[in-house]
Every structure is written in C-alpha cells, then in structure tokens.
Amino acid sequence: xxxxxxxxxxxxxxxxxxxxxxxxxxxxxxxxxxxxxxxxxxxxxxxxxxxxxxxxxxxxxxxxxxxxxxxxxxxxxxxxxxxxxxxxxxxxxxxxxxxxxxxxxxxxxxxxxxxxxxxxxxxxxxxxxxxxxxxxxxxxxxxxxxxxxxxxxxxxxxxxxxxxxxxxxxxxxxxxxxxxxxxxxxxxxxxxxxxxxxxxxxxxxxxxxxxxxxxxxxxxxxxxxxxxxxxxxxxxxxxxxxxxxxxxxxxxxxxxxxxxxxxxxxxxxxxxxxxxxxxxxxxxxxxxxxxxxxxxxxxxxxxxxxxxxxxxxxxxxxxxxxxxxxxxxxxxxxxxxxxxxxxxxxxxxxxxxxxxxxxxxxxxxxxxxxxxxxxxxxxxxxxxxxxxxxxxxxxxxxxxxxxxxxxxxxxxxxxxxxxxxxxxxxxxxxxxxxxxxxxxxxxxxxxxxxxxxxxxxxxxxxxxxxxxxxxxxxxxxxxxxxxxxxxxxxxxxxxxxxxxxxxxxxxxxxxxxxxxxxxxxxxxxxxxxxxxxxxxxxxxxxxxxxxxxxxxxxxxxxxxxxxxxxxxxxxxxxxxxxxxxxxxxxxxxxxxxxxxxxxxxxxxxxxxxxxxxxxxxxxxxxxxxxxxxxxxxxxxxxxxxxxxxxxxxxxxxxxxxxxxxxxxxxxxxxxxxxxxxxxxxxxxxxxxxxxxxxxxxxxxxxxxxxxxxxxxxxxxxxxxxxxxxxxxxxxxxxx
Amino acid sequence: xxxxxxxxxxxxxxxxxxxxxxxxxxxxxxxxxxxxxxxxxxxxxxxxxxxxxxxxxxxxxxxxxxxxxxxxxxxxxxxxxxxxxxxxxxxxxxxxxxxxxxxxxxxxxxxxxxxxxxxxxxxxxxxxxxxxxxxxxxxxxxxxxxxxxxxxxxxxxxxxxxxxxxxxxxxxxxxxxxxxxxxxxxxxxxxxxxxxxxxxxxxxxxxxxxxxxxxxxxxxxxxxxxxxxxxxxx
Numbered sequence: 011x012x013x014x015x016x017x018x019x020x021x022x023x024x025x026x027x028x029x030x031x032x033x034x035x036x037x038x039x040x041x042x043x044x045x046x047x048x049x050x051x052x053x054x055x056x057x058x059x060x061x062x063x064x065x066x067x068x069x070x071x072x073x074x075x076x077x078x079x080x081x082x083x084x085x086x087x088x089x090x091x092x093x094x095x096x097x098x099x100x101x102x103x104x105x106x107x108x109x110x111x112x113x114x115x116x117x118x119x120x121x122x123x124x125x126x127x128x129x130x131x132x133x134x135x136x137x138x139x140x141x142x143x144x145x146x147x148x149x150x151x152x153x154x155x156x157x158x159x160x161x162x163x164x165x166x167x168x169x170x171x172x173x174x175x176x177x178x179x180x181x182x183x184x185x186x187x188x189x190x191x192x193x194x195x196x197x198x199x200x201x202x203x204x205x206x207x208x209x210x211x212x213x214x215x216x217x218x219x220x221x222x223x224x225x226x227x228x229x230x231x232x233x234x235x236x237x238x239x240x241x242x243x244x245x246x247x248x249x250x251x252x253x254x255x256x257x258x259x260x261x262x263x264x265x266x267x268x269x270x271x272x273x274x275x276x277x278x279x280x281x282x283x284x285x286x287x288x289x290x291x292x293x294x295x296x297x298x299x300x301x302x303x304x305x306x307x308x309x310x311x312x313x314x315x316x317x318x319x320x321x322x323x324x325x326x327x328x329x330x331x332x333x334x335x336x337x338x339x340x341x342x343x344x345x346x347x348x349x350x351x352x353x354x355x356x357x358x359x360x361x362x363x364x365x366x367x368x369x370x371x372x373x374x375x376x377x378x379x380x381x382x383x384x385x386x387x388x389x390x391x392x393x394x395x396x397x398x399x400x401x402x403x404x405x406x407x408x409x410x411x412x413x414x415x416x417x418x419x420x421x422x423x424x425x426x427x428x429x430x431x432x433x434x435x436x437x438x439x440x441x442x443x444x445x446x447x448x449x450x451x452x453x454x455x456x457x458x459x460x461x462x463x464x465x466x467x468x469x470x471x472x473x474x475x476x477x478x479x480x481x482x483x484x485x486x487x488x489x490x491x492x493x494x495x496x497x498x499x500x501x502x503x504x505x506x507x508x509x510x511x512x513x514x515x516x517x518x519x520x521x522x523x524x525x526x527x528x529x530x531x532x533x534x535x536x537x538x539x540x541x542x543x544x545x546x547x548x549x550x551x552x553x554x555x556x557x558x559x560x561x562x563x564x565x566x567x568x569x570x571x572x573x574x575x576x577x578x579x580x581x582x583x584x585x586x587x588x589x590x591x592x593x594x595x596x597x598x599x600x601x602x603x604x605x606x607x608x609x610x611x612x613x614x615x616x617x618x619x620x621x622x623x624x625x626x627x628x629x630x631x632x633x634x635x636x637x638x639x640x641x642x643x644x645x646x647x648x649x650x651x652x653x654x655x656x657x658x659x660x661x662x663x664x665x666x667x668x669x670x671x672x673x674x675x676x677x678x679x680x681x682x683x684x685x686x687x688x689x690x691x692x693x694x695x696x697x698x699x700x701x702x703x704x705x706x707x708x709x710x711x712x713x714x715x716x717x718x719x720x721x722x723x724x725x726x727x728x729x730x731x732x733x734x735x736x737x738x739x740x741x742x743x744x745x
Numbered sequence: 746x747x748x749x750x751x752x753x754x755x756x757x758x759x760x761x762x763x764x765x766x767x768x769x770x771x772x773x774x775x776x777x778x779x780x781x782x783x784x785x786x787x788x789x790x791x792x793x794x795x796x797x798x799x800x801x802x803x804x805x806x807x808x809x810x811x812x813x814x815x816x817x818x819x820x821x822x823x824x825x826x827x828x829x830x831x832x833x834x835x836x837x838x839x840x841x842x843x844x845x846x847x848x849x850x851x852x853x854x855x856x857x858x859x860x861x862x863x864x865x866x867x868x869x870x871x872x873x874x875x876x877x878x879x880x881x882x883x884x885x886x887x888x889x890x891x892x893x894x895x896x897x898x899x900x901x902x903x904x905x906x907x908x909x910x911x912x913x914x915x916x917x918x919x920x921x922x923x924x925x926x927x928x929x930x931x932x933x934x935x936x937x938x939x940x941x942x943x944x945x946x947x948x949x950x951x952x953x954x955x956x957x958x959x960x961x962x963x964x965x966x967x968x969x970x971x972x973x974x975x976x977x978x979x
Contacts (some may be wrong), residue, residue, distance in 0.1 A: 254757065570956070
C-alpha cells in the first residue's frame with residue numbers, strides 16, 4: 011500500500027521507531043490515522059507496553075496459596091484470612107516529579123490510590139520510596155521539598171494514612187529523582203472487581219473529572235531520557251478533593267447491580283483504559299469522544315484520547331444498572347457520562363460524532379506490542395569498582411568509633427525521617443499500631459478481625475549497582491526482614507523497577523540481572539510478585555540513575571496485638587541473630603566516610619535468611635522478643651544506636667567477639683554491612699531459650715550487650731550519651 | 746444515647762468518629778449527610794475532621810453553607826452538645842458558632858504527631874467529670890490549626906471560662922515548645938459561652954484504643970454520654 015510520508019519528527023512525538031511504525035502499517039494493512047498513531051505510540055511505550063521488560067518479567071514467581079490476583083490487573087491481591095484480601099501495588103511517577111515535583115508526586119499518589127479502589131478495595135495505607143540527589147544542591151532541595159509536599163498534600167486530603175517508606179540520597183539521582191508510591195487496600199474476596207469488559211451491549215461510563223489538555227503524551231514522556239528538556243505541559247495537576255469523592259462514589263457503586271468492570275484512567279488516559287478493558291475481555295468497545303465532558307472547547311479526538319487528566323474512572327455497567335449508578339454519582343455531585351458500548355467484534359472504535367477516527371482490533375495495541383530481548387553487558391567501570399580492594403582504607407581507631415558513629419547517624423541516608431513523616435497524616439483511619447520510625451515496618455490493624463498487616467518499601471541501590479543479581483536478591487530479602495522484625499509473616503511483594511535506558515547494553519544488563527536476583531529471592535522466601543511497574547530511561551545527561559528495583563511488601567500478623575517495634579526496653583539483653591561477619595563492600599560507611607562506592611556487596615545465603623526471619627518471628631509470637639531491628643545501611647552499631655534512640659535508653663556493649671571475627675578491623679565490625687542479621691532485645695532470663703531456638707535453626711547468635719543507663723558504652727571504645735546520638739540523628743536532613 | 750456524625754464532601758475523619766463511638770464507647774451512632782436538613786433523633790453531634798470541599802478557599806469556609814449547617818445551628822442554639830474536631834473546629838468558627846479563627850500553622854507545614862493537652866474546665870458536656878488540670882495525650886494532624894483571636898476577645902474568652910484545652914507537656918506545663926502550631930495562649934480547644942458547643946484541633950476520635958497508640962480521647966467522648974444522661978434526667 012502507499013506510504014504517505016510520516017516524518018521522523020512525527021515519530022519522535024509519539025515515541026515510535028521507524029520499524030515499529032512499519033509494524034503498525036503491516037498490522038493494519040493501511041496507514042494509521044493520526045489518532046491511531048498517537049494511541050499506538052502510547053500503548054507501545056515502555057510505560058504501557060513493557061516492550062523491553064515483558065520478557066524479563068516472566069522470571070518472577072507470581073503464584074502461591076494466598077495469591078488471589080497476580081500481575082495483569084490494576085493491582086495484586088492476596089488472601090489475609092477472614093474472607094478478606096489485601097490489594098496492593100507500587101508505581102513510579104519519576105519523570106513528572108523531575109519537572110514539577112509537587113504535582114508530579116501528588117498525582118503519583120492519586121494514580122496508585124485509584125489502582126486500588128478500582129479493584130473494589132478500600133485504601134488503608136500509603137507508602138512511598140524516594141531517591142534524590144544530595145540536598146546541598148539547591149535543585150535537589152527544591153525537588154525534595156516539592157515531592158514531600160505533594161505526597162502529604164494529596165494523601166492527607168484523601169484521609170489515607172501514609173505509614174511507611176524509604177528515602178535515599180545519591181548524586182546519581184541528581185536531576186532524575188525517583189518517586190515511587192505504594193497503596194494497600196482491603197476488600198472482601200467476593201467484592202474484588204475486575205477491569206475486564208464483559209457483556210456485549212453493556213454501557214461504557216466515564217465518571218469523575220472533566221477531560222482537559224493536561225498530560226497529553228504522559229505515557230510516552232515517561233519513557234524518554236531527559237524529561238526536563240522534552241516536555242513541560244505533560245505534567246498533570248491533581249485534585250485530591252475530587253479523588254476523595256470519586257473514591258467514595260466508586261466504592262458505593264460496587265453495590266450497584268450490573269457494574270461488571272472498573273478501570274481507572276492513568277497513563278495514556280482513555281486510550282489505555284478502553285484498550286485494556288476490551289483486550290482483556292476479548293471484546294470490542296466503541297465510544298464517541300463527543301460524549302466526553304471537557305474542560306475546554308476545541309479539543310480534538312486526539313487530545314481527548316491521550317489526555318491524562320486525573321481523577322477519572324471508566325465503569326462498564328449493564329443498561330439496567332445505569333439509573334442506580336447515576337444515583338450514586340449524583341449523590342456525590344459527580345457526573346457519570348455514557349460514552350459508548352461494549353461490542354462483539356474485538357475492535358476499539360473511536361468516533362468523533364459521525365467520523366470514525368479509530369478502528370483497530372484491541373489486541374493490536376496490547377498483544378502485538380513488540381518486545382525486545384536485548385543483550386546486556388556489564389559496564390567495565392562497575393566491574394572495576396566491584397573488584398577494587400578495600401584493604402587500603404585506614405583502619406578505624408578505637409577512639410574514633412564514637413565520633414564516626416555520630417557522623418554516620420547524621421548521614422542523610424541514615425538520619426531521622428521525622429521532619430518528613432511529620433507532614434504525613436499517619437493516624438487517620440485509627441488503625442496504625444506501629445507508626446513510622448517506631449519499627450522496621452509499619453503495622454496497621456484490620457478492624458473487625460484480630461489481625462494486622464505489616465507494610466514496607468525498600469531497596470539498597472548501591473548493592474544493585476555493584477552486583478545487580480545479588481543486589482536484586484538483597485532488595486527482596488531486606489524488605490522481608492523488615493516485615494519479620496514486626497512479627498509479621500511476609501506474604502507477597504510488588505515492585506517498581508527504576509532503571510536507565512534498556513537500549514544501552516550496560517542498562518539492560520542491570521535490569522535483567524536484578525530481575526533474576528529478585529525472582530530467586532522471592533521464590534526462596536515465598537513472597538510471590540503480585541503487581542508492579544517499570545520505569546526505564548531514568549537518565550539525566552549521559553548518566554543513568556543507580557539501578558533501583560524498589561520492593562514493596564505486605565506481611566500478615568494473625569494477632570496484631572503481638573506486633574513489636576525497635577525500641578529496646580530497659581534491662582533487656584541485646585542479641586545479634588544471624589550473620590556475625592560483615593563487609594565494607596558497598597557500605598554506607600565507605601560512601602559516607604571515604605566517599606567511595608566500591609567492593610562486593612554482602613553475600614546472601616537465602617536459607618540462612620529464611621531461618622533468621624523465622625527465629626525472630628517465632629520469638630516475637632511467643633513473647634520472648636520485645637524489640638527487633640535489622641542491621642542495614644550503617645551496620646551493627648548504627649542499628650543498635652537506632653534501637654536506643656527509639657527507646658530513649660542507653661546500653662553497655664561488648665563487641666569483642668565480632669571484632670575478632672572481623673580481623674580486628676573496627677570499621678568492619680562496627681559499620682560493615684551484612685544480610686540476614688537482626689538485633690533483638692530479650693529479657694535476661696529468656697536469653698538461653700532464644701539462643702537454643704537459634705541453635706536449633708542453625709542461626710548464629712551472639713550476646714552483644716545490655717540495655718541500661720542513659721549512655722551507650724562500648725567496651726574499649728568509650729561512651730556517649732544517647733541524647734547526643736539523638737541530636738546527631740535528628741540533624742541529618744537540615745532544612 | 747445516639748450520636749450523629751456530619752459528613753461533608755471531603756470529610757475524612759467521619760470514619761474514625763463513627764468507629765470511636767461504635768467500638769470505643771459502644772453507643773449508637775449514625776452518619777448525617779451534608780445535604781440533609783435535620784439532625785432529629787441525635788443527642789450529640791460530632792463535626793469530624795477532613796478537608797471539606799478540599800479546603801481550597803479557607804478551611805471550612807464552604808462547608809458552612811451546606812444545608813445541614815442550619816440544623817446544626819438550631820441544635821446548638823437549643824443547647825444540644827456539639828463537638829467539632831479539626832476541620833470541624835474550622836467549620837464551626839466559619840459558621841459563627843464559635844469565636845476566633847484557625848490560621849496556617851506557625852511552622853507553615855502540616856503536622857501529624859501526638860501532643861498533650863490540659864483540660865481547663867469541666868463545665869462543658871465534653872469535659873464534665875474530667876478534673877481541670879487533667880492531661881490527655883491525643884494525636885494531631887493539621888496544617889491550619891493555629892488558633893487566633895484578638896486580644897480583647899481572648900480576655901473575654903478567659904473571663905467566660907471558654908478555653909477548654911491547652912497544649913502542654915506531658916506534666917501539664919505550658920510552653921511554646923509544646924505548642925505545635927503557634928496557637929494564641931496555647932489554645933487547643935474552646936467552647937461557646939453557653940458551653941455546649943466545643944471544638945478542638947487534636948483528634949479524640951483517633952485515641953479510643955490502646956492498640957492504636959492511646960485511648961484517652963474516649964474520656965472526651967464518654968463525658969457527653971454522662972452529661973447527656975444527666976440532662977435527660979434533670
């Protein structure tokens with residue numbers, strides 16, 4: 011057929027390659043219309059089509075006895091007993107936040123919350139995982155303040171508690187911050203809603219906000235490098251008040267007889283929601299864009315289809331259910347407009363009044379999206395950094411241990427997040443049992459049951475950078491460890507894969523290896539992947555971000571009253587369970603004190619990891635363990651200091667055995683990092699029993715000190731008042 | 746005793762208020778929709794927290810025009826007990842049922858934490874039976890909680906025993922360090938001259954169970970149950 015000129019400029023605008031364009035022409039047997047081309051661009055973007063990541067995501071374990079819904083819907087769902095399910099997902103809003111941090115982060119929260127209530131679930135907890143460049147650079151401070159403001163502004167207004175998260179700073183995130191938002195909801199099994207269109211002739215109803223020109227091409231924008239240079243008007247503006255009304259109205263609408271599907275409008279707006287609904291149901295959908303309520307005159311079909319105006323939802327309803335559906339939305343003063351119908355021919359057909367703008371089989375947009383399996387190569391520079399000897403760094407003198415501890419506690423990557431979490435409402439919904447900063451994960455109760463959920467996000471990107479397979483394993487293992495430290499059993503995970511360009515062999519290598527590592531750990535720890543999101547092309551200038559496969563996890567406490575935090579009670583004995591020997595490789599100590607990112611990350615034995623977590627969970631369940639905290643960034647001494655600050659108590663430590671086993675390198679013993687190690691506080695009379703349990707499970711255990719007084723005293727290294735530790739720890743983020 | 750919890754568009758503390766009464770007090774409670782025009786059958790009203798109408802103008806400024814506000818006003822004028830919490834406080838000042846105004850926090854940012862408040866008077870239905878001087882630990886979560894009133898009016902407030910709660914430390918001592926939002930005279934809660942309309946920025950309805958951090962808010966909600974019963978019997 012004749013090929014009319016589609017310029018490179020046209021293709022760049024829709025982010026398709028020439029070859030992909032040719033593929034569209036071949037699929038259709040003709041040239042696409044402009045609206046069709048725009049829709050292919052959006053649906054075949056990495057953000058919607060996962061064209062680089064889809065083959066790799068197949069490595070993830072996605073099933074398990076508790077999994078009710080794995081990847082493929084708006085969010086995953088796991089059984090938590092009592093006929094209830096936890097529904098959860100994490101999603102990125104990195105590129106919008108790099109351009110307009112407040113609205114970028116706010117709409118990130120809005121988007122993930124919609125993903126949860128689209129499933130029929132009541133959102134009960136928000137988390138966020140953030141990465142920025144160093145705060146002494148004014149641009150990074152601006153991004154940080156804006157993002158934190160946007161998260162609080164949106165979540166607080168919705169009335170969903172923001173209970174957990176993680177923040178890390180590294181110069182590799184300058185200019186490309188990461189904003190990953192996670193939401194957890196609760197639903198009765200039988201009320202889980204699908205986004206699959208069913209029933210030929212059923213009505214397609216658009217509810218919520220009017221459609222404007224904001225956010226056009228947001229999905230493609232999320233899949234390009236240097237977002238700041240390319241687009242500005244693509245960042246949407248959030249309206250949390252409207253989202254609150256939409257949330258309540260949609261949850262009420264679940265009870266309307268005849269509602270068969272719900273799908274929120276996120277990336278690629280109406281385009282992706284209609285295509286997804288139709289494609290999943292194996293049916294077609296026909297809509298008329300003239301029926302779409304708009305914010306301004308003169309919008310074209312192209313603009314309506316690609317707008318990413320927020321706070322909108324698509325509902326598929328039987329005709330006889332429409333009056334009751336309308337009643338619900340009237341009550342909330344929201345409009346509900348019938349814009350089309352479900353058809354039997356499998357085509358997405360978009361009309362603009364009488365004119366047919368789009369007529370394409372739905373599966374062309376989804377199943378026929380090209381996928382790329384590339385060949386990854388590890389960067390020479392990273393191999394050299396990993397293999398670098400760390401013996402050359404001057405050993406730490408005993409006199410320097412306490413000054414170094416104070417410096418480590420004030421490191422931006424370790425210090426208190428109080429100034430941030432204070433701006434997030436974390437007590438609303440009256441479920442919060444373990445608050446932010448009280449424990450390794452937050453715990454929320456489930457009203458009407460004796461149980462509760464532990465939730466946490468995390469990822470140590472330096473581990474992933476220096477060894478992506480091992481680092482991917484660590485990302486899963488550490489979050490599971492955090493969950494276990496509250497007493498909860500890890501159930502399942504969601505992830506947000508933040509990486510650089512997959513088109514560069516070094517970037518693809520990181521993505522592929524990290525996914526394989528995460529998959530291995532998820533399988534070993536029985537935490538299947540039930541949902542996730544991919545954010546590639548996180549680069550600024552020539553530099554990619556540190557590879558950051560953020561993991562969000564949900565764990566279950568059958569009896570939430572047994573949940574514990576990290577505050578070590580007076581008089582208890584501190585034990586180190588798990589790996590006694592740490593390494594300086596990839597550590598915060600090397601980065602903070604020696605300005606070096608190098609060495610092998612800590613080794614990880616998944617069998618030991620499992621056992622350590624089990625021993626701690628059982629110790630908590632039987633009332634033997636009163637506080638637990640994993641040692642992560644900053645190592646053993648930082649972990650102990652955090653437990654003492656949390657409880658306002660001092661301690662006397664004897665770490666000589668660990669020093670000996672660390673070749674008498676105090677830096678390794680005190681601040682080296684290792685996986686599979688947890689500090690627990692136990693009553694003196696129960697120490698032997700906990701030691702026995704650890705021995706029975708092949709978990710190394712060492713007595714390291716006693717909680718007493720108001721200073722931290724370390725044998726051979728001097729002492730420091732805990733209030734000084736607190737002051738250092740609280741100073742780190744500045745203002 | 747039957748409580749009513751008024752729900753405006755954007756209210757988000759309604760769930761907690763309903764649950765605090767249902768689970769904490771084990772009393773009857775019903776939601777009241779903002780488009781309703783009657784509060785008949787309710788013995789006490791709770792105006793919950795949230796962001797009514799998004800608080801895009803001034804907090805509470807639009808909600809006060811809701812149809813239900815006339816009914817709340819009549820109920821209050823008849824001496825019925827009304828408790829405004831957080832955004833509910835803001836709505837009651839905007840509606841003219843309480844004096845003063847709530848400004849942006851002195852620190853200019855939203856603040857979610859636990860605070861201590863000292864009970865200043867036991868003459869209201871929500872503090873009767875709580876000895877003056879009693880310190881309660883309650884959560885706050887607000888961006889516009891800085892109570893302001895002109896100096897002359899503050900003197901009137903003091904003279905009329907209309908200051909119900911003040912921010913203090915855990916021992917009941919007032920100082921600026923324990924005032925989370927810069928409120929004038931460390932005021933956390935006030936009442937009208939008659940004493941039946943009370944409002945505070947902290948959230949007693951989120952402190953009804955030790956499992957979720959504390960149960961001292963129940964004392965405020967329970968007081969009205971006792972007050973209500975004695976009013977009926979009087």
